[in-house]
Amino acid sequence: MIAARADKLGAVFAERAPQHDLEGSFPFENFDDLKESGYLKLTVPAAFGGEEASVYEMVLAQERLARGDGSTALAVGWHIGQILQLRLSGAWPEPLFERLCRDVVAEGTVINELASEPATGSPSRGGRPETTARRVSGGWRITGRKTFSTLSPILKQFVVTAGIEHSEKVGAFLVRSGPGVKVEETWNTMGMRATGSHDVILEDVFVPDTEVIRGPDYEKPEFPVPTEGILLHIPACYMGIAYAARNFAIDFARHHQPNSLTVPIAELPNVQRQIAHIEADLLTARSYLYQTADRWDKEAENRAALKPELGLAKYVVTNAAVRIVDQAMRIVGGLSLSRKLPLERMYRDVRAGLHNPPMDDVVLTNLAKRALSEAEEKGNQEP
């Protein structure tokens, strides 16, 4: 049911994608359809009216949606990923989370975390936000600018990170749209143009104490509940884009027959070799993605140890996806450059995966560190 719904939505979104990509416009109508179909409540707990999807199910849905439109899939991925993260971590006070979930189910509310800023670069690197939180009576006043704010055209509430004034700490606050919250339409990129990832400007925005997610007294638990599995919505999206490019190229090769040939180009050994390269990348990356999602769901006690595997899944998939779309364009040839075909959009969209977390160097460092520490442990055990 989850896969079939995503296929259906993806097919509709594929029709609308070229126009939104051209204009850099936000696909409001896609989000109406996502709401109507129940997709927005995919990861909401069943107790609050949702479908309580697992990570594997989320990956399944996201990959299929992205075959139709990468931008919409990535944008809604932050939303369903964040809900799943909150479901696993219990990081929000229960009444606040319940209210959010009920709003998602009843009204199609979407949520995202806005953590990136011009000065910090990727928040995954740990830089302190320039956005500040100032203590006032009954709550906090937040001022700053967030970049890469995906979903900004429809966000009525979102989490922002902010440096807490007169403290070393970085807090997190639930901000609701209203006085002091402004979207500046800055998003004009080569890829993922319909994600609405504009700048969000906060000018002395009031957040009551009841909507503080992490305040000055927050201490990171020694053994936090692992939630990194939710990040698999990112590679799922790029896998979907690559899968669509592969399907397009194969279909094209089966029908394209220049008049110098007596058979379609799919019959040519050089084209079959190119298809084989795609298949090798696709099968390896997809298998590893789904295997990792499945392990995450099933090995609940082992989740903390799966972090390097999760990073590897993102690394393997996003890099394979870039190669697959490139190879698909080589098969199609000069026509692949045409804006009348979807490949050039996929080529631009798929590159964005390289700049979503975790970054390649971090993944590789984590793998190397684990290998070295395992070797050291083994060495210490030897007589």
Ligand SMILES: Cc1cc2nc3c(=O)[nH]c(=O)nc-3n(C[C@H](O)[C@H](O)[C@H](O)COP(=O)(O)OP(=O)(O)OC[C@H]3O[C@@H](n4cnc5c(N)ncnc54)[C@H](O)[C@@H]3O)c2cc1C
């Ligand atoms: C389509 C899209 C949607 C996004 N949506 C959101 C969103 O909804 N919310 C959000 O908060 N963010 C979002 N982001 C932002 C994203 O999480 C990153 O913050 C952003 O892409 C900048 O990352 P960066 O690695 O290029 O930046 P930087 O950290 O500035 O890195 C620039 C370069 O320096 C290198 N570098 C930087 N620091 C180090 C270091 N310590 N060690 C080694 N190398 C380093 C990087 O590898 C890179 O090559 C989105 C990004 C994209 C592309």
